[in-house]
Amino acid sequence: MAGDQASIISEWVLPAAICAPVTWVCLVFRFREDGRLLGTYRSAALAFCVVLWTSGMAALASGLLLPHASSVPPAAVGAATGWGVIPRGRGEQSGGRAVMAVVTLGNSLLLHELALRLRTDRADWCDRLAEGFGDCWDLDAFAGDVRRHLLMRVDVSGRTNRMRAAVKREIGERHREVRAAAQKWITVETRIDKTCQQQGRRPTRDEIRLVRRAFGEAEQYLKHLLELEHTYGKRRDAEKLRELKRRHLSAEHGDAGAAGELVP
Structure with missing residues (x-):
């Protein structure tokens, strides 16, 4: 029983726990000139959803894939999944990037909505001051x-x-x-x-x-x-x-x- 609990923590909980802060740092870097992630309740909620979704996908990928690839550390899966939030250039759209796109399935929609919300928040802020x-x-x-x-x-x-x-x-x-x-x-x-x-x-x-x-x-x-x-x-x-x-x-x-x- 203790071994099963340790396995769950290492294969499911640990990747999600590592992925969450990595995802947040990547979000801050990605939208550093677009707006403030915690500027309004809606933008904060969307950013929180991105972190949760990415962390959940990291846990899912680790729990399902690691039994077939035991040489991959769970922490690396969490960090790599969170790093997938960072935008890549066209030259970096390789097979590894395609795998990350599958792992972070659904993030594109959330990131798109977050970008739109940040632009709307900035426009509303400028409107109020002007x-x-x-x-x-x-x-x-x-x-x-x-x-x-x-x-x-x-x-x-x-x-x-x-x-x-x-x-x-x-x-x-x-x-x-x-x-x-x-x-x-x-x-x-x-x-x-x-x-x-x-x-x-x-x-x-x-x-x-x-x-x-x-x-x-x-x-x-x-x-x-x-x-x-x-x-x-x-x-x-x-x-x-x-x-x-x-x-x-x-x-x-x-x-x-x-x-x-x-x-x-």
């Missing part, structure tokens, strides 16, 4: 603070000078896009307001549509900049960014500013 600006100056000032916040976090250990320069260049380009869109917004809005005052009338549908379009472009470019914050920032930085947003929201317009009234 919405509510009724004044282009407030939006532009907030974008400037996001840029400075990002640049302060670029020079980290483990990142080469070339990588740092590339990240800084991307931050600068996206910030310039926000500034240009905000300037276009105020130009269009000022021109239409001046015309309406001179003619003593309200804006036409086409004019309202132009302001909405300019506003939408500025907001979209701000979200584009915030995507970098979500990629390179830390979860604890979210509250700091919300505080920066509250500071730059216009006290006069608030969340229902004049420009916001033109946006559905």
